Amino acid sequence: MAVPVSTPSDAVSGHTRDRALWGAIMLAPYVLVFAVMVVYPVAYGLWIGLNWNSYRALFADPIFLRTVFNTIVFLFIAVNLKFAIAMVLSGFFVAQRAWIRFVLVLFILPWAVPSIPTILSFRVMLNPETGMVNSQLFQWFGIVEGPGWLTDPTLAFACSIMVHIWKSLPFWTLILVTGRLAIAQDLYEAASVDGASKWQQFKFITWPSLATLYVTSTMLSMIWTLGDFNSVYLLTGGGPGDLNHVLATLGIRYMRNNNLDLGIASIIVAMPLILPMVYFMVKRLSKAAE
Amino acid sequence: MKSVRCLVTGAAFAAIAAGWSGAAVAQETITVWFTKGFYKGEDDALLAVVDKFQKATGVKVDLSLYSTEDCVTKSVGAVEAGTPPDVGFCTTYDFRTTGKWAFEGKLEDVSDVIEPLKTDIMPDALVGTLLMNDKTKKKAYYAFPVQQQMMHITYWKDMLEEAGFKESDIPKGWNGYWDFWCDKVQAGLRAKGKRIYAVGHPMGVAASDTFYSFLTFANAYGAQVVDENGKIILDQPANKAAMIEAVKSYANILQRGCTPPSSVNWLDPDNNVAFHNKTIAMTHNATISIASKHLDDMNNPALTQEQRDQAKKNYFDNIRTTQFPDKPDGKPLPNLAAVKTAVVFADGKNKKRGKEFMAFMMKDENLRPFVEGSLGRWLPTTKSGLASPFWTDGKDPHRALVYKQFSAGTIPFQFVYNYKFTAVNAENVWAKAVNRVVQDKVAPELAVDEMIARIKQIAG
Numbered sequence: 001m002a003v004p005v006s007t008p009s010d011a012v013s014g015h016t017r018d019r020a021l022w023g024a025i026m027l028a029p030y031v032l033v034f035a036v037m038v039v040y041p042v043a044y045g046l047w048i049g050l051n052w053n054s055y056r057a058l059f060a061d062p063i064f065l066r067t068v069f070n071t072i073v074f075l076f077i078a079v080n081l082k083f084a085i086a087m088v089l090s091g092f093f094v095a096q097r098a099w100i101r102f103v104l105v106l107f108i109l110p111w112a113v114p115s116i117p118t119i120l121s122f123r124v125m126l127n128p129e130t131g132m133v134n135s136q137l138f139q140w141f142g143i144v145e146g147p148g149w150l151t152d153p154t155l156a157f158a159c160s161i162m163v164h165i166w167k168s169l170p171f172w173t174l175i176l177v178t179g180r181l182a183i184a185q186d187l188y189e190a191a192s193v194d195g196a197s198k199w200q201q202f203k204f205i206t207w208p209s210l211a212t213l214y215v216t217s218t219m220l221s222m223i224w225t226l227g228d229f230n231s232v233y234l235l236t237g238g239g240p241g242d243l244n245h246v247l248a249t250l251g252i253r254y255m256r257n258n259n260l261d262l263g264i265a266s267i268i269v270a271m272p273l274i275l276p277m278v279y280f281m282v283k284r285l286s287k288a289a290e
Numbered sequence: 291m292k293s294v295r296c297l298v299t300g301a302a303f304a305a306i307a308a309g310w311s312g313a314a315v316a317q318e319t320i321t322v323w324f325t326k327g328f329y330k331g332e333d334d335a336l337l338a339v340v341d342k343f344q345k346a347t348g349v350k351v352d353l354s355l356y357s358t359e360d361c362v363t364k365s366v367g368a369v370e371a372g373t374p375p376d377v378g379f380c381t382t383y384d385f386r387t388t389g390k391w392a393f394e395g396k397l398e399d400v401s402d403v404i405e406p407l408k409t410d411i412m413p414d415a416l417v418g419t420l421l422m423n424d425k426t427k428k429k430a431y432y433a434f435p436v437q438q439q440m441m442h443i444t445y446w447k448d449m450l451e452e453a454g455f456k457e458s459d460i461p462k463g464w465n466g467y468w469d470f471w472c473d474k475v476q477a478g479l480r481a482k483g484k485r486i487y488a489v490g491h492p493m494g495v496a497a498s499d500t501f502y503s504f505l506t507f508a509n510a511y512g513a514q515v516v517d518e519n520g521k522i523i524l525d526q527p528a529n530k531a532a533m534i535e536a537v538k539s540y541a542n543i544l545q546r547g548c549t550p551p552s553s554v555n556w557l558d559p560d561n562n563v564a565f566h567n568k569t570i571a572m573t574h575n576a577t578i579s580i581a582s583k584h585l586d587d588m589n590n591p592a593l594t595q596e597q598r599d600q601a602k603k604n605y606f607d608n609i610r611t612t613q614f615p616d617k618p619d620g621k622p623l624p625n626l627a628a629v630k631t632a633v634v635f636a637d638g639k640n641k642k643r644g645k646e647f648m649a650f651m652m653k654d655e656n657l658r659p660f661v662e663g664s665l666g667r668w669l670p671t672t673k674s675g676l677a678s679p680f681w682t683d684g685k686d687p688h689r690a691l692v693y694k695q696f697s698a699g700t701i702p703f704q705f706v707y708n709y710k711f712t713a714v715n716a717e718n719v720w721a722k723a724v725n726r727v728v729q730d731k732v733a734p735e736l737a738v739d740e741m742i743a744r745i746k747q748i749a750g
Contacts (some may be wrong), residue, residue, distance in 0.1 A: 060747055062722075062740070128551040129485065129569055138485055151551040153729055240554035241725025242495050256496075257716040260370075 045264050054265035063242045064250070064266070071226065071246040071270075074161060079221050082165045082172060083214065089169075090176035091202075111170035119234040122163055126150050126235075153243045156236045160244065164231035168224070172217060179213040180206065212284070219281040223274060319350045320643045321375035323365060325382075326355035328579065329586055331663030339656045346650070349643050362386055369396055372637050376644030379436060379632035384418060385498060386716065388631045389709025392421035392432035398634040398641050399423075403649045404431040407672075410654070411435055414700045415671035418629035421709070433631035434648050437661045437668035440627050440696060441506050441614065444565065444580045445572035448608045449486070453478030453571070457610065464510060467615035468539075472548035475571055490561040490573030491540075491549035495718040495725065497558045502576045504720040506626055508536040509701070510617045515745070520708030522750055525742050533741070535618075537734045541727040554725065574614070576628070581609050581688045582665040611688040613695045627700035629671060669696055710749035719744050 058064050093104050110118065125132045126149035134146030150156045187205045196204070207214075229248040232238060238245035238253060245253060247270045254263035322340075327333045333355065340351045354375075356364060361380035366387060368374040374396075391397050408416065415435040422429050447457060453475045461467045468489075476488035492499035508515070513532035515524045523529055543549050550569060553561070561573040562580050573580070587593055587601035614623045632651070634644045651657060654674045661670050662680045666689040670676045681693045705711035719741050726737040 062744065129487070129564075130567070144480070144485055145547065145551070148551045151554050237494075237496055237555060237557075239495060241493075241722055241729055243725070243729060253496075257713070259713075 046268065048261060049264040049268040051261050051265070054261040055269075058262055058265045058269070061262075063245060066243065067245040067247060067250045067266075068269075070157065070244060071273075074157075074164075074232075074246050075222055075225055075273075078161045078164050078225050079218060081161075082169055082221065083218055085165070086169055086173040086176050087210075087214070089173045090180055091206075093173060093177050094180045108170045108174070110166050111168065115167065115230040116234060118167070119163055119230055122159070123150065123235050126159060150236050151240050153240055156240060157244045160232045160235050163235055164225065164228055167231065168221070168228075172221060175213065175217055176210065179210045183209045216281060216284050219277050219284070222277050223281075226270060226274060317350045318348070318640065318643065319352050320377065320640045320647055321352045321354075321638070322377040322379075322644070322647065323354050323356060323361060323375045324379045325358055325361045327664060328667060329582075329663060329665055331665065332660060333663075335656075335659040335663040339651055339660065342656070343647055343650050347643070347646065349647075351647065356380070358382060369635065369637070374635035374637050376638035376640050377632060377634055377647055379434075379630075381630050382498070383433075383633065384628055384631045384703075385705070386712050388419075388433050388633060389421055389705055389712060391633065393424045393709050395423055395425040396636055397421075397432040398636050398638070398645065399430045399432060400434060400634055400645060400648070401431040403645055403652070404434070407652060410672045410674055412671055412673060412676070414627060414702060415629045417702050418706045419631060433633050434652055435629045435671040436632050436651075436657070437630045437664070438627050438671055438700070439577045439630065439668060440625050440692070440700065441502060441574060441576050442578055442692065442695070443572060443574050443612045443614060444578070445610050445612070446565075446568065446608055447610050449479065449568065449571040450475060452482065462616055463620065464539075464615050464618040468543065471572060472543065472546050476548050479571065486568070487550045487570050488548045488572065489543055490564050490570035491543045491553050492556050492558075492561050492574075493540075493544060493549070493554045493721060493724060493728075494556040494560070495721040497556055497560070497718075497721075498715070499556070499558050499561060499576060500721045501715045501718050502626070502628070503574050504536070504540055504724065505703070506574070506614060506623070507540045508533060508720070509626060510614070510623050511536040511539070512617070512619070516704045516707050516711070516749075518707055522708075522742075522746060524745060530738060530742065534734045534738045537723050537727060537737055537741075541724045541734070544724075544728050554728070577667045578611050578688050578692060579667050581605060581611055582667050584609060585665050585688075606687065609688075611691045613691065622698065624701045625695055625698065626703065627669075627696075628703060630668065666692060708749055713748050714745055717744075717748065719748075 089107075093100060093107070124130075128134050128146060128148050128151055131149070133149065134143070137143040137146040148155060149159055183205065188201055191201050191205060227248050228246075229252065232244060232246050233249045233252065236244050238249045242253070247266055251263040251266045254260075254266060324336060327336070336353075336355075340353055343349070344351055358381055361378075362382045365374065365378050365380055365383070369387075369391065388397075404411070404416075404419065412435075415438055416431075419431050419433040419435050420429050421432045423432065450457065450460075455470075455475060455478065459470070459474075461470050471488040476486070479486040479488070492503050494500055511532040512528075513524065513536050514526075514529045515522065515533075517523050524533060544551075544553065550564060553564075561570070561575060562583070564570045565573050565580050566583070584601045584605040588598050588605055590598065590601075593601070613625075617623050632648055634641050634648060638644050651660070654672065657672065658670070658675050658678055658680075661668050661675055662678070666680075666686065669692065670678075670681070676682075676693070676696070681689055684690045703711065703715075705715065722744075723734075723737040723741040726732045726740065727734050
């Protein structure tokens, strides 16, 4: 009768099995939390959003197409303008001087403070009658009817974009500052010795070094901007006359009107915009990691 | 080991005994959700009813009070989840949910409670509770008419005088009335170097004030939107023409610059705030909450004597409540009234007792203090309630006007005849049409065509 003998490979596979088991046990709480907090809500939302009638009603709503247009314009202007300004400012803040560091602390404040009071304070300041801006115009120049900052559709939309940029600019500027700080100073010194102008230094050293970070940050910013509810809702409520909604606020408008299905549908229609961005961002990050 | 066994056995007996006695003394309970009142008197009156009901029946009332918006949002969620309270009374149910719930069979038929009360309930208030149920294919009473609201005009008499006019100067006719405020009062105040607007004219799409005000203008021009069977008749030439005039008239106030530009974004409290700040000289508002704020202030011990005195002066001398001017055709304007409804939910756990609670609440001695606790903000739905000295003694200048206005008769909202108009109002197609004219500069005719098309999409 043969006696079973354990071999080294059995011991290894047993060890591996134990490690896998422990790994699974340790991972279980995270999987559970992920399933409950991410998979379930998303799946439930998609399930609610499966109602074809909701999409018919959504496309029949006259403000929907305008909202899609607004969202695209908002994304295009807000993200590009924000990053153009952030790129310029990062060049300023990267300078290592005490007073610039102090200014940087002040500059970060809009990003650091909570959205609701700050955006509402903009709303108060821009009120056409009682707001500080038009009141000063009245006091200083006798202008009775100042600009309709929040009542003229174009101005109100511009103000929403302005508030969005004001709020998120510090964060992206800091990201680009850290990117610039990672560039070896030797390169600039060498370029300077060779007589390169500031623009040439930017074009041949800064930009190639920051390009990956810039593009990845832009895509991430697009995803966040697409979901930015506060800047539009708190400032104008999507108004005047529902003319300035973006997809993030349109969903809330439907839900406020007890129309959950339409609210979900209006968010799901943003998926064709979000998913390619997420895909390209992940692909780009993978490439950068290689 | 033995002691452990004894302890476990003892604990088990204790648990069984506690459970048994708990079951033996378990009190019957009903769950009731109400909108929290603006004033202490409303809540005190409600608590008194609850207390009396509990003593009379031995049934415990689990009462929750919610803010106006939370009340309806929470109710909608609970109904969708199949876990509603037994009784609900939110002051925006009528605008948003009652008709829909009745149509979908989510409400208990309360005809057996309403029928005996019918002789005392005002007919116009009763109309708002006789609702269609799609499951039974019949109309029945699915709600209790608890209180009502109506549209009024409120103005600062002292601002009118500052502009150089007396109350007797205010015209009675429709066009002359708005011209007076826009051209004369505002011009008078501006001549004194003040940046003041004559009219507070709600135009925000998210405000119920806007559709209430706009539909009052539509009534003034005789624009019929639906018939009594709920069929849309706005596209009939006469109604369409009247609606075009209503849109023109409503938009005109903004176009000539006599309402604050920010009124295009106003929410419900904003005209109240602008009035209290004296940014505007007059406004139209559903309920007399603007004046009542000063009545509440003058009795508020938390304020200084000086503030209370000023509030009293405002309430009795400086602020006036009036009715709308006569219609453009010279006839009196019918008053659009909204009936605030309480309901018993079909999925409630103890709906039988819930119905009993509402029957108890609807008794004159219980309902009247509750309605009157709102300082005149809400109107009674019963003839006996309206006959009380609170409304008839004429001592209160604001309530006296409301009584006069109310006694002239009211008309209901369209959603009473076609519940889908709650969605039309929620989307505020009316404000959108006005905004199309003032913001996008389209012709009123086109704005009304779009309005009709959208109404047919939603409610046709």
